[in-house]
Amino acid sequence: MSRILARIATFAILVVAALAIAAPFLWIFRGAFSASDAELYKLPPTFSPGNLTAGNFGKVTDQVPYFRFFVNSLIVSTTITAAQIITCATAAYAFARLKFRGKNVLFAVVIGSLMIPIQVTIVPLFLVMSKLELTNTLWALILPGIFSGFGIFLLRQHFLALPAELEEAARIDGAGHLRTFVRVILPLSGPSIATLGILCFTYWWNDLLLPLVMISDTDRQTLPVGLVLLAGRFSTGSLGTIAAGIAMAIVPVLIVFIAAQRYIVQSIASSGLKL
Amino acid sequence: MTEEVVPPAVRRGAPPKKRKDGLAALGFLSPAIVTFLVFVLAPTLGVLYLSFYDWNLLSDGTFVGLDNFDRLVHDDRLLHVYGSTAYMALVILAVNVVAGLLLAVLLETRMSRWLRGFFRLSFLFPFVVSASAVALIWRFLLNKDLGLVNYVLGLAGLDRIDWLGSSAWAPVSVIVVNSWKTIGFSILVYIAGLQAIPAVLKEAAIVDGANAWTRFWRITFPMLSPTIFFLVVINTINSFQIFAEPRVLTQGGPGDASRTIVEYLYDRAFGDFDLGYASAIGITFMLVLIVLTAIQFRLSRRWTFYE
Numbered sequence: 001m002s003r004i005l006a007r008i009a010t011f012a013i014l015v016v017a018a019l020a021i022a023a024p025f026l027w028i029f030r031g032a033f034s035a036s037d038a039e040l041y042k043l044p045p046t047f048s049p050g051n052l053t054a055g056n057f058g059k060v061t062d063q064v065p066y067f068r069f070f071v072n073s074l075i076v077s078t079t080i081t082a083a084q085i086i087t088c089a090t091a092a093y094a095f096a097r098l099k100f101r102g103k104n105v106l107f108a109v110v111i112g113s114l115m116i117p118i119q120v121t122i123v124p125l126f127l128v129m130s131k132l133e134l135t136n137t138l139w140a141l142i143l144p145g146i147f148s149g150f151g152i153f154l155l156r157q158h159f160l161a162l163p164a165e166l167e168e169a170a171r172i173d174g175a176g177h178l179r180t181f182v183r184v185i186l187p188l189s190g191p192s193i194a195t196l197g198i199l200c201f202t203y204w205w206n207d208l209l210l211p212l213v214m215i216s217d218t219d220r221q222t223l224p225v226g227l228v229l230l231a232g233r234f235s236t237g238s239l240g241t242i243a244a245g246i247a248m249a250i251v252p253v254l255i256v257f258i259a260a261q262r263y264i265v266q267s268i269a270s271s272g273l274k275l
Numbered sequence: 276m277t278e279e280v281v282p283p284a285v286r287r288g289a290p291p292k293k294r295k296d297g298l299a300a301l302g303f304l305s306p307a308i309v310t311f312l313v314f315v316l317a318p319t320l321g322v323l324y325l326s327f328y329d330w331n332l333l334s335d336g337t338f339v340g341l342d343n344f345d346r347l348v349h350d351d352r353l354l355h356v357y358g359s360t361a362y363m364a365l366v367i368l369a370v371n372v373v374a375g376l377l378l379a380v381l382l383e384t385r386m387s388r389w390l391r392g393f394f395r396l397s398f399l400f401p402f403v404v405s406a407s408a409v410a411l412i413w414r415f416l417l418n419k420d421l422g423l424v425n426y427v428l429g430l431a432g433l434d435r436i437d438w439l440g441s442s443a444w445a446p447v448s449v450i451v452v453n454s455w456k457t458i459g460f461s462i463l464v465y466i467a468g469l470q471a472i473p474a475v476l477k478e479a480a481i482v483d484g485a486n487a488w489t490r491f492w493r494i495t496f497p498m499l500s501p502t503i504f505f506l507v508v509i510n511t512i513n514s515f516q517i518f519a520e521p522r523v524l525t526q527g528g529p530g531d532a533s534r535t536i537v538e539y540l541y542d543r544a545f546g547d548f549d550l551g552y553a554s555a556i557g558i559t560f561m562l563v564l565i566v567l568t569a570i571q572f573r574l575s576r577r578w579t580f581y582e
Contacts, residue, residue, distance in 0.1 A: 007384075010381045010384055011386075013377075013378075013381060014378070014381055014382065014394050017378055017398070018393075018394050018397040018398065020455075021397055021398055021400060021401060021455060021459075022397045022400060023423070024401075024409075024412045024413065024416055025400060025401075025412075027412070027415075027416070027423065028412055086306060087306040087307050087310060088307070090303040090304070090306060090307070091303065091304050091306070091307035093303055094299075094300045094303040094304045098296045098299055098300040098303065099296045100296055100297045100300035100301075101297065103300075106304070109311075112565065113311065113315055114512060115512060115561055115564040115565050115568060116315065116319055116561060117516045117537060117560075117561075119516070119518055119537045119540065119541060120319075120322060120537075120540065120557035120560065120561060121315070121318035121319055121321070121322055121557075122318075122544075123318075123321070123322070123325070123544055123550055123553070123554070124317065124318035124319075124320075124321025124322055124325065125314065125318040125321075127321065128313065128314070128317055128318060128321075143310070143313075143314055144314045146306075146310045146314070147307060147310035147311045147314055147315055152307065176299075177296075177299045177303070178299075178302075181303075202402075202403045205405070206403075206404070206405030206406065206407075206408075207405075208405065208406070208407045208519060209518070223405075224405045224407050224408070227405070227407060227408055227411070228407060231411055239415070242411070246408045246411065246412065249404075249405065249408060250403075250404050250408065253403045253404070254400075254403060257399070257403045258396065
């Protein structure tokens, strides 16, 4: 009897939590397809299928260069992700498998870099970019994202957990470090690299601060800025349009995330993430 | 297996290999080192440099020594903002670490794969959405007169709450919205940690007649302690750095009730163009985070358990 009660309680807590977490999204997607703003303000919330429309999405693309923003966001996020995976994986290999002087100090620096918020360094970062004459280009959004202390840490933990025998075998076959890394380590690290890739992609897809500071041309802006532009016209625009804009920004990350979320659990489980 | 076929001579070739490792390490580390030097270290040193100057972006800066730090010590507003940041950060940390663990444990109980996948995904949903979009959504939901949240409270017979406009509730709104966004990641890390606990341990405890409560405190908790520690460290660093939520939800108000350090710093830098002072705040803020993390590492020796 008490076991049944426990299961019911478990289920009830999970359902309430899931509802509380998902409700705002249901609200957004309903708003995105709603033909009348008046309905969105009505309480209790109503849902009438007759009032559905895809017109809001058209209004989004009319008000801001949405596809331009989308392409910019895609270029920035994918380039950072690819570059970050290479940078972090090579560094993590050195920390996990190579013997060299100053390793512990360098690794402490990597962990220490987690404590430097980008909001603190944004002014000098802007000065660095203008010295390099890269402000107002997508490079100003890409380059600061490539180094990731978290990424090096995550992959190092994973590489440490890989059995050393495999590499020794490769070494005996005459493979150098580069070949061991490419042929042995990387193929075994799919899940953790996918995890880093997803976390990196979603972070930079959503970043608001860097484009606000670095970019002045509307044509070179990214989606989060586009959302703010759209919401800034709230007084004149419609709630449905804003909802449609948010929905259009959410869906791509959601697809990437759903496709790869099982890797995240897998890789965190196998690396243990022990500090 | 392969070890047996290795001739001893190969093993003895180790010393020259050490030199080769150094070179290889340099090669493997160089992309990280270059990007770190240019885009992390140089700007950080830049902040340190600027903290000794009075500079407003337009004119040439003047060296003022430790003046900025002197101002900082006497800035009552800054102290207050540190207080509200700590309050919000600590509650967010507690929600993530405690409620995250509860939900993760419940998620790992027996249920169909489909159902588990559904719950997991809905908990993770907010994590992948931009903080500004999230805050925009919640600004509508928390509206005092038209918001869904107050409507639901009304159904339960409770009074309307001025979520965004009162100094008691504005920080609570920031806490709710940020916890809502971040808890998915904590749950995920917990699930991974729970799955790494060998099933034999639990089975043995069940055979020994230990009840669920004892099993949790004697097996799950100690085995999970490295995971908990990881989450405490990461969530502390992240929750002290909140920016987007108070910015979009409350603009830090009313007064400074829901203002965070990063927001205060941002206003000094890009509102007042008082870049020297903002940099001094940034430097001290980094030191605070480093000290906090160091303390956590120290304390962790008492309660984390490594196999």
